[in-house]
Amino acid sequence: MLVLTSLLPVVLILAPPVLGLPRYEVSGGQVVARSLASKVVIPAGTPAEKVSLGRLSKQVGSNMPGYTVGHFRSERGELAVYGNGSRTGLLFGTQPPTFLTPADPETLLIVWKKGDAATFRPRGVPLRENIWPLLLLLPLSLAVGSLLISRPRLSYEIHGDTLTVKTRASSTDFLRQSTKASVTSDPLGVRLFGTGMPGYHTGTFSTRLGNVQAAASSARPEQALLLEHAGKRYYLTPSDPAAVEAWFGG
Known part of the structure; x- marks a missing residue:
């Protein structure tokens, strides 16, 4: 268990792109936004608008490139964010408001309002922006894991x-x-x-x-x-x- 804990930062970096998260599943007139640890259901008829936010200040969650998920403060107040770090996206009038950053926001809105089904994701982030946090954390995680595996004995x-x-x-x-x-x-x-x-x-x-x-x-x-x-x-x-x-x- 301690070894798994030491490798958790690496897992958190690799898991979202491997699992295709965050993800927006549109079906039956609702949008379900998913992350590693949570989801939010946006019902049919929820007010929605395209916005460009000036800032996002993390309260709890992740703000890694390509995986910006959690509760953030903005000029619109507290938001539930399921995005890729972009400040431009769709703001839904849930409580608290939900901010999504699909690669094709117009198509998502059309599919949602028609009651059709489709799955959307944010635009991908270049690999070089994701790899640096991994390169920085991997040696530390491996060192801690190695220490725990070879824990000294009496x-x-x-x-x-x-x-x-x-x-x-x-x-x-x-x-x-x-x-x-x-x-x-x-x-x-x-x-x-x-x-x-x-x-x-x-x-x-x-x-x-x-x-x-x-x-x-x-x-x-x-x-x-x-x-x-x-x-x-x-x-x-x-x-x-x-x-x-x-x-x-x-």
Whole structure:
């Protein structure tokens, strides 16, 4: 899910032209304007006029070249826009008014008033205007997606009399004879230095008992293992903290 979220900006750029959006479907005396996330139905007999707007200020939605959809402010007040960024189009007297930018507005009006059926779209935008946002967002999205796919892991391994804790950046050995262990139900507090992401919390964190060096898979586990070693306190989250505490001798 996190990977899909990181790629969402790329999807939003590619999806409208692939799906043919925005689109205006005329049938049975009404116009249905569609976008990726919404639609508006314009009934028969709704007042309509050709207009040229001076400005469109986005309140919510998209103002990408070729896909200008959402709620915008204009000199006509708030508008529901389903267009390609053009300021010239058809304004329908819905609530709020709906602004469309079909490539052939005259034909759309004729088909609509006759009660015939046809589908219309805005005039296409040159590829070079659509490709620049994609080129800017693609490396970032791929980098975030790669980071999430290769999310670092923690490991706790016991070999002989040594517990070895490995993170992405370090490996620490805890000798059984020189380490004091206890179990706590206190969560990690504020991250002072290090990394905090789902399933991976490393670095210096505060707790009710003071600062700890964390190598934990959760910031709020039911139980965690505290180790005191070489003058520092460590916060770990093995699957069975009590069993590891007993292995250290309680």
